[in-house]
Amino acid sequence: MKVIDKDNKWPVPLVELRTTGEQRFVSDNAGVIALDAPDLMGRESWFTVVGHGYEVPKDGFGYRGVKLTPVAGKTLTVEVTRVNVAKRIGRLTGGGLFAESQKCGDEAGWKDSPIIGCDSVQTAVLGGKRFWFWGDTTLPGYPLGIFDMLGATTPPLPFTTFEPPLRPKFDYLPAADKPRAVAKMPGSGPTWVFGVTTVPNALGATTLVGSYTKIENHLTVRRAGLCWWNSQTGRFEEWKEIWTKGDSSKPPPMPDGNAVAWTDPGGKAWRLFGNPLPHLKCAATFEAWQDPKQWERLTPEKLKDADGKAVVPHTGGIAFHPWRGRWVAVFSQKFGTSAFGEIWYAEADSPLGPWGTAVKVLTHDNYTFYNTRLHADLTPKGSPVLLFEGTYTAEFAKSPPITPRYNYNQILYRLDLDDPRLEKAKR
Numbered sequence: 001m002k003v004i005d006k007d008n009k010w011p012v013p014l015v016e017l018r019t020t021g022e023q024r025f026v027s028d029n030a031g032v033i034a035l036d037a038p039d040l041m042g043r044e045s046w047f048t049v050v051g052h053g054y055e056v057p058k059d060g061f062g063y064r065g066v067k068l069t070p071v072a073g074k075t076l077t078v079e080v081t082r083v084n085v086a087k088r089i090g091r092l093t094g095g096g097l098f099a100e101s102q103k104c105g106d107e108a109g110w111k112d113s114p115i116i117g118c119d120s121v122q123t124a125v126l127g128g129k130r131f132w133f134w135g136d137t138t139l140p141g142y143p144l145g146i147f148d149m150l151g152a153t154t155p156p157l158p159f160t161t162f163e164p165p166l167r168p169k170f171d172y173l174p175a176a177d178k179p180r181a182v183a184k185m186p187g188s189g190p191t192w193v194f195g196v197t198t199v200p201n202a203l204g205a206t207t208l209v210g211s212y213t214k215i216e217n218h219l220t221v222r223r224a225g226l227c228w229w230n231s232q233t234g235r236f237e238e239w240k241e242i243w244t245k246g247d248s249s250k251p252p253p254m255p256d257g258n259a260v261a262w263t264d265p266g267g268k269a270w271r272l273f274g275n276p277l278p279h280l281k282c283a284a285t286f287e288a289w290q291d292p293k294q295w296e297r298l299t300p301e302k303l304k305d306a307d308g309k310a311v312v313p314h315t316g317g318i319a320f321h322p323w324r325g326r327w328v329a330v331f332s333q334k335f336g337t338s339a340f341g342e343i344w345y346a347e348a349d350s351p352l353g354p355w356g357t358a359v360k361v362l363t364h365d366n367y368t369f370y371n372t373r374l375h376a377d378l379t380p381k382g383s384p385v386l387l388f389e390g391t392y393t394a395e396f397a398k399s400p401p402i403t404p405r406y407n408y409n410q411i412l413y414r415l416d417l418d419d420p421r422l423e424k425a426k427r
Contacts, residue, residue, distance in 0.1 A: 055083060089414050119136045131153055135192050200285060280297055
């Protein structure tokens with residue numbers, strides 16, 4: 001089977017077909033489903049369509065699905081209508097990106113990564129390479145995987161097209177077939193690194209830096225500090241501890257979240273840190289980044305939709321988009337109609353606000369999509385395309401059926417900023 005967008009005929013990943021016998025089939029990055037169900041061959045069968053923003057019309061009983069008669073060796077097409085503003089491009093991480101296609105004899109040359117799942121990405125460009133860092137990581141060999149960050153590199157512009165099928169190729173550190181932890185900080189528990197950016201020092205050398213936390217009991221922070229990327233060892237190393245559990249009830253504001261470069265109207269260069277809107281800034285130097293006395297706290301403003309109703313952000317980020325000529329924000333909503341699964345868009349003339357009307361651009365049906373990361377620098381300056389990704393996971397949702405292969409992985413979406421449905425964001 002092939003699942004395609006009715007509007008543009010693009011293949012649509014992550015569309016699930018469910019039979020009346022509760023068999024579940026999910027389209028891969030090429031929109032392909034290998035229907036390996038002998039009991040359905042030659043028999044008219046009902047398939048409920050579940051697509052997280054892609055759907056088919058309801059029938060007279062309110063069911064959304066299609067009737068198909070599978071035949072061995074025959075390709076059936078399911079056309080779905082996109083109801084979200086954002087377009088799904090495909091899965092970036094995990095195994096089996098083209099598994100359904102390969103069952104059908106296609107994509108024979110595709111080689112999957114050694115990673116099954118990974119959480120929340122940070123990126124930065126250094127030395128002619130784009131570095132990608134993920135949080136807790138699942139491996140195929142055992143339920144416990146990597147819990148001190150995973151790293152990989154790509155060219156600075158890794159994608160030549162912004163249409164599916166998506167073909168991400170990461171060079172995992174230290175070698176493609178032997179990924180390992182790249183941020184083991186002192187103490188027990190997983191290490192999470194956020195606020196990754198590059199800053200020059202007084203001598204002009206550029207350093208890749210970040211903020212780390214040590215975690216206990218799933219989500220509790222027990223230590224927090226600053227770290228830097230050692231290109232000789234290929235690891236993050238601790239620069240200094242900022243806080244430890246017992247000093248206060250929670251860590252102080254730090255250069256964490258998502259980092260973005262900004263030059264103010266007076267010409268001074270800054271690094272802004274927020275999740276999504278900036279909560280801290282420091283001068284764009286290594287000396288300022290590592291000195292808490294030079295950090296300036298910011299107060300993120302409250303965001304509202306077109307009806308004036310508050311939209312409370314969970315996680316996300318901001319970036320300047322050349323085509324729009326404005327700052328843009330993409331973020332998940334805290335406790336919307338799905339648990340952190342609804343994504344919103346907003347604009348401002350300055351990264352410090354004021355921010356305009358928030359517009360909903362994406363909904364995941366009872367599934368979580370958190371730690372949204374913008375990739376405004378991956379598309380040409382003259383393009384209206386804005387790319388963003390997030391972690392797709394059943395975590396925090398209300399006991400949904402877990403999506404095979406996709407769960408706990410990064411999915412890439414695309415916003416076309418010339419879409420008239422985003423006009424309200426200019427206000």
